[in-house]
Structures are given as C-alpha cells and as structure tokens.
Amino acid sequence: MDSTLSRQEILDISRETTLYEWTSQKAMKPLVIDRAKGIYMWDADGKRYMDFNSQLMCVNIGHGDQRVIDAVRAQMEKVCYIAPTVATTSPRAELGQLLKDITPGNLSKAFFTNGGAEANENAIKIARMYSGRHKILVRYRAYHGATAGAITLTGDPRRWAAEPGIPGVVRIPDFYPYRAGKDLDDAEYTASVLNATEDIIQFEGPHTIAAMIIETVVGTNGILIPSAAYIKGLRALCDKYGILLICDEVMSGFGRTGEWFAVDHWGVVPDMMTLAKGLTSAYVPLGATMVTDTIAEYFEDHPLYAGLTYNAHSVGCAAGVACINIYKEDKLVENARAMGEIVKAELAKMKEKHPSIGDTRAIGLFSLVELVKNRDTREPLTPYNPRPDQLGPMPAFNAFLRENGLFTFVRWNTFFVNPPLTITEQELREGLAIIDRGLDIIDAAVA
Template sequence: MTEDLDALAKDLDREHVFHSWSAQAGLDLPVIAGGSGTVVWDHAGRRMLDFSSQLVNVNIGHQHPAVVAAIRAQAEELATIGPATANLARGRAAQRILGKAPDGFAKVFFTNGGADAIENAIRMARLHTGRDTVLSTYRSYHGNTGAAIVATGDWRRMPNQFARGHVHFFGPYPYRSEFWATTPEEESERALHHLERVIQSEGPSTIAALLLESIPGTAGILLPPPGYLAGVRALADKYDIVLILDEVMAGFGRSGRWFAFQGYDVVPDLITFAKGVNSGYVPVGGVIISDAISATFDDRVFPGGLTYSGHPLAAASIVASIDAMESEGIVDNARRVGDDAIGPGLRDLAERHPLIGEVRGEGVFWALELVSDRETREPVGADVIGRLKKELTSRGLLPFAADNRIHVVPPCVVTDGEVQEAIAIYDEALTSVEEDLF
C-alpha cells in the first residue's frame, strides 16, 4: 500500500504539476511523504538525510513541534486577515525580527517570499533616492519576479530581461578571480576598485542601490574576502547609494549567525529576508527598513502591497521559530557544527578526492567545487554532477547541486553524528564517480 502511494504521487506529479527551472519531460523526482529534523522519508519509509534543506530554507528542521503547534493555534484563532489591520501575531513577528537586526531599524514590510522582498527593497531604494539604476553582481540569485530576476546575474535573467535600470559587475571569487588576485586581500582590494569604476562609469547620480547577497548562495557560497563588504558600505556612503543586503538564503542561522553580514563589519540600509525566518513552514519574506528610509514614507504613500502581507499563520510561525532557535541554541549549533564537524569533514574529503577543487563555507552553508583537473581548475560537466546526485540519492542523502558544485547545507539542527553519516555518503559517492574518471 505504501509503495502504491509513492507511485501515485509520482504519477500525479508527472501528469499535472509544472515544475520550476526544468524541462518537464523525463523528470523523475523523489517522493517526500514526511520528515523530522534533518531526515525525510517517502511513503514506504525509505529514509534520507536532507542535506539540501530543500531550497536551503528549512533551517529549524522538518516538523519542529513548536512551530507546527503555533501554526495550528493561530489557525484555530484567526486563519487569515488583510494587511490593512493591526494584528498581534504580525506585530510580534516584526518585533522578534527587529530584535535580531542592528540598531537603527524599527520597521518590517512583510512579503510572500524572498523574490518580492527584493522587488520591494528595490522600489524603496528608488523612491528614497529618486534614482533608477540598481547594481548587482553577475554571480548572484535574487528571485524569479520582474526586477529580482533581472538583478540576478546568472543565466536565468537572460530569457527574462523585462525590468529596467539594472547593471551587473563582478564580485570577489578568489578561487576563480576576475582580477588576477593571488591573495584574499588582493581580491578584495581589486574587486572594490572594479566596483568603484563601475559606479563612476554609470554615473553615481543615476544609481539608487547596490544589491548584494551577504554571502552569495546559489552562486557558490562565496564568503566575502577581508574588508570587502565594509568597502562596499564605504562606497555606498561615498556616492550616497542605498546598500541592500540580501539575507534571504544566508540569514537566520545559516551562516552560524542571525544575519550573515554580522560577521563582516557592515550595516546595510535595507535587509531582505525569507526562507530561514520560519523555515518555509508558511510562505513569507520581508524587508527590514532602516529608520532613514522608513521616514521617507511617513507622509508619502508607499506604492506597494500584497494581499497576504503579514499573514497571521506566517507571523505565528516566525514568532515560534525565532523563539525556538533562541531557547534551543540552534544558531549557536549551526556555528559550532560548521567549525567542528562539517568544515573538518569536508576538508578531509578534499585531501582524498581529486574531484574536489575547493571547500568553502561557514555555519551550515558550505560548497564543494568540483573540477576535472585541480591544476587548470576546469569545472566538471553536468554529466558528472548528475551521476554524483544519483549516487548520493541512492545512498540515502538528498543533495543540493548547482553548476559544478555540491552544496552541503543541512538544517541548523544537524548533529555531529548526522554530519559524520553524510560525510561517509559523500565519500562513497565521490569514490564511485572518480573510479570512472581518474
């Protein structure tokens, strides 16, 4: 009977569901029937370690009882209410979020997810400055709506170039430096010089915002080299440009901090969030707004809004998530397990597997960059990544793959034992693939 349910789920999916970022024919997706913590399973009870956190968003783990209970209680009290009301759950959610933000932030605008958080942050920056252009990096992903997808630097923007006023530049990436840098410090200095020349060439008086992921996620988990984000802040101040830091993927524990930027000596003007704020139990995102930008709209209408802005079920899940992360030390666990288990385990794999060109990350936010030749750093092709995904899945690990990388991104609640289990699976899968390559 359970096998029949898995087959039915696959049949219904193939027949009726149109999937994102995919050619639809030939999709063969795993069935997920349930989950708990870091583990998911199908109807037949086949268990998998979720080292993808789905789309790097299930930070608190699957089915956290406090979050589930909060959603249930809110649904019984008030399942929905429009945004043109005051609601206690919404107010408490904003209060909890602002409690983790730097000084100088007192307002939150709630959205349905990360992409429309980016849309509204861009809108705020343009209206606040009276300028149009938004600068963002080529190696970035900001979402799949109008301005967010064009702000994105990777291939996904190219069929979707419908928004105006976007210019891209190269951010730092020491492993594949665009600047002939030989040290992280050189990479930072030269990347900042490049950015300033782009600002000057575009005309500072035309630029509304600099939009950056604090740690680029889908683009490769690219930790900022020393001084880079602080240098971007200095350039934004020098040219009177709004700095938007995208914390949609990196925020709420993923880096081992509440916000990733808190480790890099920088405070932005606008902060976008989603994903980990409630681990996606109910769709939600938002913009944390600095006092200066918020004041722009004290006596001026903000021309933006969403039917489900600050939805009470989402708000209740945010309150429960942040409270549980605090009381259970979940953010601290993410930092510790990254330092003590994930980082050392992945570096050990790199010493033994020629496919691994570089290991980088922090907290529960890591990437294995895979190469066919360590000397030339030639990226492996899609065939190798596809084979590795199958090997990992067949051994009971749900992976996250992007381009020539495997991202190691478990929930923040992952244990040392689960990390050891996953490292053993990565080891076996890499060994199997390498046998045919080297």
C-alpha cells in the first residue's frame, strides 16, 4: 500500500470516524481496496478481485482509464470551479452538445447535478413547474435515490425510514412477469398491468398528475426488463392524459444494456431522462436531467427554480466528455451488446444446471439471477426485505465469490452480473465459471 496506514488501521479509523450506508454499523465488514485497473481491483493484502458489478453499476469504462485521469487533471490545472449562474466553461458546452447528440428524439438540454438522486429531484421540480400539476406516478419495484424527494419516489424498503416523505407520490403497478407466472411478451398480462395503471390515473385525476417516473430497466430491485408493448403502452398512456414520462437511466444508460440508453431498444422517447453513474463512470460525481426542446422552450420565459453550487462543475463535465469519447472510440456499447449475448446464454445454461435458479434476466451487461426454494411455486430463497437470520445460504455464497476473487452485488435472493463494458470474453467466462461453482452452495441448501 502507498498509505502509511495498515489495513487494520484503515478499518479501525473508518469505523470510528465514518458512517457506512444502508446498514447497522456493527454489521459492516468492508474490503480495504488499495488500487483498481480495468475490471480488477486489489485489496490491501494484494488479493485481486474481478469487479463483476462495476461497483454500483457505474464504472462502465473500467477502473483507472488514463484518458479520463488526464482530462480531469488538465481541467483542474485550467479552472476547477466557476459559479454556474455567472459563467460557463468549454467542458460544459462540449458535454451539453455530446448529450444532445447521443440522447434520443428531441431531448436537447441538460441540467447538470451532482448525481442520480439530484437528477431525479430536479426532474420532479421541472415537471411540476412545467405542467402546473403536482402528483408523480411511481412503482414499488424502483429505486430513484436517497435524497428527500428521490427516496419517496423509491418503492423498496429503503424509503420506510424517511417517510412520510414528499406529498403527491402515487404508486402504480409493477411489470414483473416472472412473479406473475407469465412470459415477458404475454399480451394478456401486459394489458392487465396497463389497464390497472390507467385505472389509477383516472382515480387520481389526470389533471392532477405531472409526471410518471420509471427506471426504464429496473435496477437493484430485480433487473426487470419491460416488454416492448408495456413500455410503449406507458408512453401512450402519458400522451393520452398529458402526463410527462421521466425515464431514470442512471443505471441503464451509457451502453449498459447494449444501446446508448435502454429506451433505445424500444424506440421510446421520454419527456425527461435522468443520467449519472456511467456519465463519468464514477471517476468524479456528475448527473444530468435531460429535457425535450418543448420543456426547454418553456423556461425561456419562465424562471427555472432549480440550482446547485456544483451545477455543471467543470471537472465533472470534463470527465463526462472524456467518458463519452471513450465509449465511442473503444466501441464499448457494441462490446456490451456482444458480451451481453454470452451472459444471456451462459446464465440460461446455469438455470438448466442449478435447481435453485428460478429466473435469469439479461439485457446487454445488465443482468441478474433470481434464486428460489422451489421452481414450481417460485418461492423466493429469502423473504422480501429479509432479516440477517433469514438470508439462508446467501452469505456463504457471497463469501465463496469473494474467496475466489470475484466481487458482485448480492441482494436478498438475487445476485447481479454487471461487469465493466470493457470486459473480454475470456474474462467474462472466467468470472461466470466462479459463479457457476458457487451456486452449488445454494443448490445444496435448497435440496
């Protein structure tokens, strides 16, 4: 290690002086990471791990790309910070143009934020200002961030401690065909979800609803991939009732699904799209709320009541410019698409082999395995929001992965396969083989 602190000193001081997120502090047993490069990271003892979750689905271009480091350093040597309301910079202009070029349809202007949660916060504010309405439609199987508004939009248990939250949030049905015992393209199931959604719109009063916000592909709540009919059906409902459609592409954007943005798979253009994570591959914090030219035009004559000290931060924008150019130069979107086909095929083989696998879902390098006690009943391996004593074999499975040099996100009865978009076929198959062996632990527990 370059630091003069030992591994244990780092753990002890971190424990004594900092708070870890989403956990009781006594339960936290973090890795101590010393360095990272490409798809790999090394801990303080020199042990190497394959990063099979791009950390939090964000380090899309891999760790330690010198081109981003150089771009950030060069910008810091010129100017680190300028107040966003009184001046602009070249990186802000360049990134704005790049985003306009790669986002779909008439999405044309970006409001820059510090990350995804703030992008969603400002999308809500913009929707309410633009529409003159106040309600926001959201789903339970959703995560939109941890700030006050975004956590209310979130449907999973992470919102409970922050309730009652902001007013005006209304839940609509999830699209989860596996849990309903249906195929992805089951027309009857899709129609039932859309009809129930329309009922709620009518019960709430369309004239009171500003926007519907969805993760285009649901992330940490299950990699729930929509059917074409469902996603287009939501767009049609929003058009019918004059409701703005906000697509949260914080996780699914920037090549993660094998297209620039997940909406591109189905030809849907939202009224707003929120971005972060892959925008800078998490080298520095940055998010963005993209709006259509129609919404942007409204604010030509109306004040935009939104602001952040670090809005359009020049260093963050420089990192964003560098990242987008890397996606293009290295053909990372295309690689995600090709490697994603391998992931889909290999996960399907694992499902045939391992009786504990209930379902596998993959789109590009955005994929998940859902584990069950019984395939016929689809009973989850763990209950919803399990206590530590209800996790069954999941901790042992996670420990096996770590012991064998693979890091990924293990949550409840699921685990994720979301490596950096730079991964090669050989690296991918090496990591999947580790997972394949680890699943024997789950099978034994289920049997």
